[in-house]
Amino acid sequence: MEYPFWDLQIGYGILIAGIAVLHVFISHFAIGGGLFLVINERAARKTGDAHRLVFLQRLSKLFALVTLVTGALTGVGIWFCIGLLSPAAVAVLIHNFVWMWATEWTFFVVEIMAAILYFYGWKHMAPADHMKIGWIYFWAAWLSLFVINGIITFMLTPAAWLVTGRLWNGFFNPTFWPSLIMRTGVCVMLAGLYALLVAAGLKPGESKARIVRQTAWWGLCGLAIALPSLYWYWKAIPAAVTAAAIQGLPTPIAALHLSYWFAGIVAALLVLFGLIAPGKLRVPVALVLMAMGLGWFGSFEWFREAVRKPYIIVGYMYGNGIEVADADRYRKEGYLSAISYRSGDDGADLFRHACRSCHAMTGYKALKPAFDGVDRPFIAAIIKGAHLLKGNMPPFLGTASEADAIAAHIETGLDRRHISAIYGLQGVALGQTIFEIRCGRCHPMGGRGDKTTSLTGLTREDYSNLLDNAADMGVGMPAFTGDKIEREALIDYFMTLKAGGGK
Ligand code: HEC
Ligand code: HEC
Known part of the structure; x- marks a missing residue:
């Protein structure tokens, strides 16, 4: 599959992230929502809790509408974008998993139909039939997660597929189970947070406190499932991939650390406003909870997308679609x-x-x-x-x-002035900028490939010799091609370096 290159004046990472993040939020909501509705409906019918039934009916309207409209639109949006941006990678996914995609779409259609019927059925169906439809809604939604989870995890850990090329090796890959369980936890958590948002708007009183408390447990249970499986997931990624990320990729690691903070805040707010003082839960707090929950899940997705660099399918295809x-x-x-x-x-x-x-x-x-x-x-x-x-x-x-x-x-797209004019710098400050541009991409100070020790304590002449011989210092290291002004400024900067790192 080959297209002319889609040259948009926008960062592709941002474009995909924008649509995909919205889509994964909604799709996980929808799955957790299905489970939330049927389980709560059963409990409410058993105890004859009319307040709770009205609350659930309200929730199901939002769940059904949100899932149908936004979920379907963003899902199609993702296909348009990835098909145009990474046709080669999409071709690999389609060729290898064509029946899986067909299965996933079938489940999605069943999910949508069941969600509509479920919403419609509150007034028009016998309770037993209504709950049956609810279970169909949940299981179809979860099974579509099951299928797509195999394809998404395949991109990070294709493992034995790289050798055998067999569908099942790629599908049930090393991160399949940790990811599935983690995502199931996320579904439960997000459904809880979303329901809390609706519950926060209920009239204050005994039944509000009860509903909030019951709902907060969903958030906490979801977190309790998701966090350990996130750790399991991390452990299931080959050590070489995680080591390369820790060394050279600040982004995914920062995202992962950020996610712990979000998770901690969610847990604290749930205990405080869900269990200890459920009557006090107001909409703004519920909104913060929701934002933190999405922040947690969003930073995980960010981590997952970023950690597999330089590949789009680890070990098989690079991020730019080259095999x-x-x-x-x-x-x-x-x-x-x-x-x-x-x-x-x-x-x-x-x-x-x-x-x-x-x-x-x-x-x-x-x-x-x-x-x-x-x-x-x-x-x-x-x-x-x-x-x-x-x-x-x-x-x-x-x-x-x-x-x-x-x-x-x-x-053709660059500023052609002298580097000292572009940045308005001279002397050591100019030298430092030149270092960052001409050396620091490969030898970031304090990072992988730091050369402070080798660059410390030499004479101007030694530095000049070093720059003359730059191309011989390592395979791939460029010759020093700056002019005399750049050279002098760079040496001025070297003269200020002290052993043990930095200035
Ligand atoms: C698969 C994605 C990918 C491809 C393809 C790619 N890069 Fe990069 N590049 C990155 C990432 C990620 C960084 C790190 C960015 C950061 O640290 O913020 C980076 C960093 C850089 C930097 C350092 C920028 C800085 O400010 O430190 C340069 C220069 C660069 N790339 C040039 C190129 C060139 C030239 C090509 C094509 C031959 C290329 N890259 C292809 C992902 C890519
Ligand atoms: C494209 C990447 C790249 C750039 C840019 C680059 N280097 Fe290197 N450099 C390397 C590689 C690769 C090696 C050999 C492996 C190693 O020693 O890390 C190396 C080796 C060196 C060494 C010798 C090894 C040692 O430990 O003493 C020094 C000194 C050095 N570089 C300094 C510089 C300076 C100064 C600049 C800027 C003028 C620069 N490098 C720019 C890639 C680069």
Whole structure:
């Protein structure tokens, strides 16, 4: 499956994240909502609790509407976007899992029909039939999670599939069960938080306190299921993937840490306003709870999407849609001939396929600031050494002349003034900026590849020699191609470095 490249002036990561986050929130709500409704309906009918039944009826209207309209729209939106942005990866998912997708869609249709009937049936169905429909609603929704969970987890841990290519190896992969149980916990938690939001608006009184307390348990139980399985999930990811993320990817790790905070706040608020003082729960607090719950789940999803870099399907396909198996061929023969839709501007086409899926020149993960004021050979060297930079990027898979063509294309969008004029800096401050641009992408201070120790305590002459021999210091390290002003400023900066890191 090949399309002309979809060149939007927007960060693709942001676009996908915007639609997908909304979709996963809604779909998990819907699943947990189904369970919440039937279990509570059964309890309410047993005890003849009329208040609770009215409350449930109100909830089911929102659940049904939210699921139907927003869930379906965002679901289709995701397909449009990923199909255009990552046609190669979507093709792998469709070819391998075509019957799984068909099964998932079938469950989704059943879920939607059952949700409509359930809502309609409050007044028009015998209680026993109504509850049967409710169970169908829940199980169909959960089974669609079961199926899609296999496909999503496959992208992070395809494991044995990489060798056998067998559907079941890819589907029941190492993160399948931890992810399924964790997501089930999230469904229960989100349903509880959503129901609390509705319950917070009830008239104060004894029945409100009772409903809030019963509902808060859903939130707490959901968390109690989700948190341990998140840990299990982390452990099920191959150590090499998590180690690479800890070393080179601040984003997913920060997201994971953030998620603990959100979870802690949710738990504290649930105990306080759900169990200890349920009568005091007001809408603003319920809104905060909901925001924190979504924050928790959202940061997990962010982590999951980010941790598999540089791959889109770990070990099989890079984030820019290039298959690992083709790497050597493209390095030798070039990538250009593999691009089906050519615009006539080879540099631009290569840039789109090699870099554009993750970077824009300005805005999202902008490349302009990384290259403003530098020379073309340096840009080409960075392209060829992309895998050495922080951020766990895919290696550049093309020939040296293709890297030059990309560099020439990038150059057209840059500020061509001298680097000292662009930043209005001189001396040590200029030197530090030059270090960040020309060295720090591969040797961030205090990060992986830190070179402070090697760069400390030399004479100006030694530093100058070092820069003369830069290209020989390591495979992939660029020659120093800055002018005399840049060189002097960089050396000024080196002179200020102290052993043990930083200045
Ligand atoms: C699969 C996604 C992906 C692809 C493809 C990709 N990059 Fe990156 N790149 C990243 C990530 C993630 C970072 C880290 C960003 C951060 O630290 O905020 C990064 C960082 C960078 C940086 C350092 C930016 C900075 O400000 O520190 C440069 C320069 C860069 N990339 C250039 C390129 C070039 C040139 C290409 C194409 C040959 C490319 N990248 C392809 C994901 C990608
Ligand atoms: C594209 C990535 C890249 C860039 C940019 C880069 N280097 Fe390197 N550098 C490497 C690699 C790879 C090695 C060899 C492996 C290692 O030692 O980490 C290396 C090695 C070195 C070494 C010798 C190894 C040691 O531990 O003493 C020094 C010193 C060094 N770099 C300094 C610099 C300076 C100064 C700059 C900026 C002018 C720079 N590097 C820019 C990739 C890079």
